[in-house]
Amino acid sequence: MPEVIFNGPDGRLEGRYHHGKSSNAPLALLLHPHPQHGGTMNNKVVFALYHAFVRRGFSTLRFNFRGVGRSQGKFDNGQGELSDAASALDWMQSFNPNAQACWVGGFSFGAWIAMQLLMRRPEIDGFVSVAPPANVFDFTFLAPCPSSGLIVHGTADDLVPEASVAKLAAKLAAQRSIRVGYRTIEGANHFFGAQLDELGSLVETYLAEACPLRPATSTAAQLAVAGIAE
Template identity: 40%
Template sequence: MSTATPTLIDGPAGPLEIAFQQPATTAATALALICHPHPVHGGTMDNKVVQTLAKAFLELGYATMRFNFRGVGKSAGNFDEGIGETEDAAAALAWARARVSPSLPLIAAGFSFGCFVQSRLLPRSQPQQLVLVGPAVSRFQLAEVPKDTLVIHGEEDDVVPLDAVMAWARPQGLPVTVFPGTGHFFHGRLTELKAVVKRNGRL
């Protein structure tokens, strides 16, 4: 696999730090955009769950785009309650799409707050697959998502209670993959998380 090198691109609030990666030996068959958890609480594109998602998609032969929301790392700007962060995601997606075949299908993935941002971007991104890990439904208003969305949550999540995720998913008829005995950050379960994403989140 190739190595993602962080770089700066033009973003809506100034420089936007990204890590774009393509398969080393084959042409990418899809593009995955991955959004990180809450910036104010230490979320970055190098979060372990975000990196696990990127590794899963790269192993499936997809190009991957991680990036730091405004005010995180070398990205300019300040936290904007998900509004400006949605524009950051749109800018990162546009940059990545310009570097792969325009016909490649899109996977939109997020962790925690990143799920909220992906839900806000849905009308514009229109991904072929949506992957939500630990969606922060008790803290942000997530829009309705497609019926084939892969939702993964920890049974013992102390940041976003599983009950809240089930209450959000139930009216939509969304299946939820639950990791027994697992907290919000999937400590000790990242290998299994990657396997589930590769098996169920692929195109």
């Protein structure tokens, strides 16, 4: 789980990166919850998502938005954070030119940013959105949603009512040419507490079906070019 530093639009950004073992490993970018409410890349839900993608063979990056941890800059109400996410995706793609697929995921505020990035980057093939704050932020920009994906929510979420997320999921699932799954975790609150393992297993099972891996060769040469130790 190497620490990485890469250039963002408002200074350097800090991340943690796992490089997939195959030369065409799919990419996954994971985004953390609200920076002004304690959200960081080390959030437990983000950590669970990160390891679910890693277990499925993805080259996976989680990073701190501007002003969080050692990332430079300051909070920008979502606009700057979206630019940070785009820069993070650029950084991953720069030394993964043969990636077989590209996914984005996020938790809470990070889910909102992830879905915006999905609309702006046509190369993104799928998404995992955990507890998207549909009662706080406007998701009407998903018209239409360009990619299939998964939405996960806890039935006991006291910050984002389950009904608001179910409505969003139903709206997206009704669109043609994509498939949007909606799964709930019984008894889970907004932070999933004791259900983190269940969340990770659910996401991993979904990925196994939605993004089966194609065999490829070792990535030792790519790692050397990227300057990242295996």
